[in-house]
Amino acid sequence: MPSRTYAEQKILRGLTPHTLAHVSQLLEVAPLLRLSSGRRTAQRNREVGGSPRSWHLRGRAVDLIGPEWDLTRAAGEAWALRVGHHCTGPEEVLLEYLGGPRQHLHVAW
Numbered sequence: 001m002p003s004r005t006y007a008e009q010k011i012l013r014g015l016t017p018h019t020l021a022h023v024s025q026l027l028e029v030a031p032l033l034r035l036s037s038g039r040r041t042a043q044r045n046r047e048v049g050g051s052p053r054s055w056h057l058r059g060r061a062v063d064l065i066g067p068e069w070d071l072t073r074a075a076g077e078a079w080a081l082r083v084g085h086h087c088t089g090p091e092e093v094l095l096e097y098l099g100g101p102r103q104h105l106h107v108a109w
């Protein structure tokens with residue numbers, strides 16, 4: 001994986017092994033994207049207005065930021081990519097706008 005910031009490495013360490021495998025694969029095909037969120041505590045999830053049943057609470061979701069074209073392409077890749085024979089693909093792939101023009105890609109596995 002290309003160089004990742006300390007904050008991104010911390011996000012990667014909080015993920016389940018299966019989700020980590022998916023995120024690593026996705027970042028290889030979309031290396032310009034940056035991780036902005038991963039596992040959240042219940043308190044943090046409330047603060048950011050996350051769903052009470054968010055996959056972030058289980059370390060199974062990440063949010064990615066970056067150029068809009070790369071986010072859109074990565075959304076398509078996320079639906080298609082699999083890790084291992086028993087993998088059924090992602091649970092959620094959402095391009096979201098959190099106020100303002102900036103977009104992020106949420107993917108849960």
Ligand SMILES: [Zn+2]
Nearest residue numbers: 083087088089
């Ligand atoms: Zn999978």
Ligand SMILES: [Zn+2]
Nearest residue numbers: 061062063106
């Ligand atoms: Zn998210």
